[in-house]
Amino acid sequence: MNTKLHAVCDSQGRPLNLFVTAGQVSDYIGARAMLSSLPNVDWLLGDRGYDADWFREALQDKGTRSCIPGRKSRSKAVRYDKRRYKRRNRIEIMFGRLKDWRRVATRYHRCPRVFLSAIALAATVIYWL
Numbered sequence: 380m381n382t383k384l385h386a387v388c389d390s391q392g393r394p395l396n397l398f399v400t401a402g403q404v405s406d407y408i409g410a411r412a413m414l415s416s417l418p419n420v421d422w423l424l425g426d427r428g429y430d431a432d433w434f435r436e437a438l439q440d441k442g443t444r445s446c447i448p449g450r451k452s453r454s455k456a457v458r459y460d461k462r463r464y465k466r467r468n469r470i471e472i473m474f475g476r477l478k479d480w481r482r483v484a485t486r487y488h489r490c491p492r493v494f495l496s497a498i499a500l501a502a503t504v505i506y507w508l
Contacts (some may be wrong), residue, residue: 382491383410384474384498387417392469393506398497410434422446424467430457476505 381402387395396416400409406428409422414437417423425447438445446464449457478484480501488494 381495382486382494383409384471384477385413386473387413388470388473390466390469392473393475394502397495397498397502399498402470407431407434417441417443417459419443422463424464424470427451 383400383402383406385398385400385406389395394412395418396413397445398409398413400412406426410425410429410431411434414434419441420443423443425445425488427448427450430450430453435445435447437442446459447457447466448459467487477498480497482488482497483501484496488497
């Protein structure tokens with residue numbers, strides 16, 4: 380059983396919103412689910428998995444500029460700010476800190492709600508206590 384954790388973080392790498400999907404599900408599903416709960420920000424840094432024209436347009440409608448590199452299979456390359464994209468390492472560090480918790484890294488629970496609760500508890504202890 381695989382799962383993907385989608386997270387919205389602030390500029391310091393602290394998780395603001397967490398969402399779990401099945402492992403075989405595309406990243407677009409997680410993006411669509413979290414789109415309404417995105418905070419009003421100037422920039423959104425995302426992974427290649429979130430590269431979709433509809434997602435870029437939805438962000439633009441919200442007044443947010445996207446910094447998402449294009450997929451390699453795109454016929455026309457997408458321009459993005461490479462210097463700004465390097466700041467995405469804060470998100471990767473956040474995922475690494477969450478995986479330091481054994482219960483999160485090995486996923487003891489089969490129920491996605493309980494697993495997401497364990498992630499939320501770990502995030503609370505790591506970042507807000």
